[in-house]
Amino acid sequence: MRLADFRVTRFQFRRDRVIGDSQVRTDQVHVAALELFAESGEVGLGFVFSLFHPLPDEAEIARIFREEAWPRLEGKDPSALVHRVRRPRGGNWRGYTLLFAEGIDQALWDLSAKRLGMPLWRLLGGEPRRIKAYASGLDYHLSDADFVALFEHAASVGYRSFKVKVGHPDLDWDIHRLDLLKKTVGKAEAVMIDANEAWSPQEAVRRLNAIHRAGFDILWIEDPCLRTDFAGLNVIRAGCPFTLVNSGEYLDASGKRALMEARGTDMINVHGHVTDVMRVGWLAAEYGIPVSLGNSFLEIGANMAFALPEVDWLEYSFQNFDHLVEQPMEIRDGVILPHDRPGHGLALSATARAMAVPTVTATDALPPAPANPRLPPLSGSRLAAAAG
Missing domain, CATH: 3.30.390.10 (Enolase-like, N-terminal domain)
Structure with a gap:
């Protein structure tokens, strides 16, 4: 070939x-x-x-x-x-x-x-197994009504774990959004939050402890401080033993290696570059550090998730990309399923070419946004209206 x-x-x-x-x-x-x-x-x-x-x-x-x-x-x-x-x-x-x-x-x-x-996941050494997809809203700029409508829909189609954006200048805003999520989805299997480097290490410790005292059980905090502040990440890990630190999203493969060598994270976050993800995953296995699959275009990262040890989570963000391919990855009841198609499983659709x-x-x-079959148009909800 x-x-x-x-x-x-x-x-x-x-x-x-x-x-x-x-x-x-x-x-x-x-x-x-x-x-x-x-x-x-x-x-x-x-x-x-x-x-x-x-x-x-x-x-x-x-x-x-x-x-x-x-x-x-x-x-x-x-x-x-x-x-x-x-x-x-x-x-x-x-x-x-x-x-x-x-x-x-x-x-x-x-x-x-x-x-x-x-299938690519099988070529990479993977086996069919249960990998949970968590609903990630990319929600920071949504109104409360649209925030609730998105997560309300996610729960209605089987998601049991959810990630919310935090890092607002007002701590009460972050706590309010977590409270809205709880009222919307009930008792979740897991809740994750993502600050996107909004805080210093000391501010992260202060805010995470405040969120914990408010009664929210957070599985992980993603990128709480600057990506290369490995010492700061360890300050957060020591000061917040009730949650995990998930970092590495903004680092290349070399940076992820340095992060793991510094023991600056409890989980390493990878995305859609197949070769780098497999190399980082191999090294993470050597260190005993779990890997989480962050957003990858049309969930192509599922192929690597099935092939790497200790991957339990894959991010799904309800983005309107499905029309671009003949058959997107299947997620059922909050679990991503292995495909049986040769290759990574995605092929450009006739709709996309048109x-x-x-x-x-x-x-x-530009024309209106293509329809998203996995997320109806956001228009608020009864709960959001009641929340005001």
Whole structure:
């Protein structure tokens, strides 16, 4: 199997809600599908993102890819590329102008598994088992009514564990949102909170103890302070023995290794880069540190979750992406299920190709947000109205 060609398909569309945290917010999706074609006809799919700003025109994305990435791929065997180890020296290995690396990695692993006719999670050594999906609202900028409506729906379709954004300047606001969640979903199996680096270590200890005294049992606090403040993370761990620290989201593989070496976290948070996740997961197993799968595009990270030891949790955020693929990952009653399709399980849909936006388009010229079959439009709820 040799790589013979590629195709880029650009998308730009509205989100069905504003998402964000204590630091950022966004209401659009900027993503490109990267398809790598093998001589034998198989197609590997990956995704290229820009979280806040539109990607360049499709033709320009393809030009940059052809100049910067394609010379390293053309004519190569995908299965050899996914296992290659490169040592950077000087300028022999540079970052891409656009965030191609994760999409290339996903497409190469997709092809490698298709070559053997097996699901990627099985190629990675995985076994079918129970991995819980927790409902994550990306909810910081939602009104109370929409916050309640989102988690009310999540509970109604079987989710039993939930993650809420915190880190508001007013501690009472954070406690109020946790109280709303409790009133909405009842007794949860687990509640997680995510501050997105909003606090200093001392402030994190103060606030987490206040949340604990208010009667909230928090399974983990995610990214409570600056990502590289390993000493500070250990201050939080020592000062808040009633909860776990989950960190590493904002660190690359080298940074995650340093974090684990410093014993600065109780859990390591990984996402959608297959090779890096597996390498970090292997090291985490050596340290005995559990791994959690944070948001990955269309839950592609489920493949790694099934393949790594001690992964109990996968994040699901009800984002309106499902129309982009023929068959999204299945989550039933708050549990993500292994797929039986060759590769990572995702293939670009005809609907997506018809919705491609080849050129940068102004926000007011974009069509309405694509329907999200997993989350009806947010319009508040009886409980939220009563809460005022």
